[in-house]
Structures are given as C-alpha cells and as structure tokens.
Amino acid sequence: MAVxxxxxxxxxxxxxxxxxxxxxxxxxxxxxxxxxxxxxxxGIPVRSETRRRISECAYRDTLRHWLDRAFTVSQADELLDELFAVEEPDQ
Known part of the structure; x- marks a missing residue:
C-alpha cells in the first residue's frame, strides 16, 4: 500500500x-x-495620501508600530513622521 x-x-x-x-x-x-x-x-481625519501609504505598507513591524501609535497621535500624519520601516525578509 502506497502512502x-x-x-x-x-x-x-x-x-x-x-x-x-x-x-x-x-x-x-x-x-x-x-x-x-x-x-x-x-475622529482623526486621514488624508487620502496618508490612507494610501498605510494601506499599501507591506512591512508588518512598521504597521504594528503605527497600530500602537494610532491610539495616541493627534493627527494621522504623525504616524508617518518617524522613519520606521523594518524590512522583512521575503517569505
């Protein structure tokens, strides 16, 4: 019998x-x-450019960082102010 x-x-x-x-x-x-x-x-407005950058981001560490900061920023653009992009290896 073949398995x-x-x-x-x-x-x-x-x-x-x-x-x-x-x-x-x-x-x-x-x-x-x-x-x-x-x-x-x-109730924080998000410009279309900012919405696009967030939606198109493929770096999960960056998105996790933005997710944490989304609770405390006063403007959506503050999320993108920091240069925080951790490149992940191709999987």
Missing amino acids: VGSYFPGRGTLIEQTFLKGQAHGEAAGLAEGVLRILEHR
Whole structure:
C-alpha cells in the first residue's frame, strides 16, 4: 500500500512559499485596516495620501508600530513622521 505524503508545510516548496506570502499579505492588510479604524474611531481625519501609504505598507513591524501609535497621535500624519520601516525578509 502506497502512502501519499505532502511536502507542505515545511519543505520550502513553491506552494508553501506562495501560501506564506499570501498569509503575510493578509496580515499586513489586517494591520493596516486596524490602524485606519482606530484613527476613524478616534475622529482623526486621514488624508487620502496618508490612507494610501498605510494601506499599501507591506512591512508588518512598521504597521504594528503605527497600530500602537494610532491610539495616541493627534493627527494621522504623525504616524508617518518617524522613519520606521523594518524590512522583512521575503517569505
């Protein structure tokens, strides 16, 4: 009897790499949405340029930092004032 095994996860296959990239993209999108929702809930207006930068950011550490700061800033642009972009390795 032949046992059919899967090389996913943990084998570095193209399928796994694609899955992990999609997972990272989804996490980044969720963090960006969280930042924008906090600002909206606090009544802080967000310029379209700022909204675009937050929404298109792919660096999860940067988005986590912005998420934490979204609770305390008085203007949305303050989130982007700091140069805080941690590049993450390709997954």
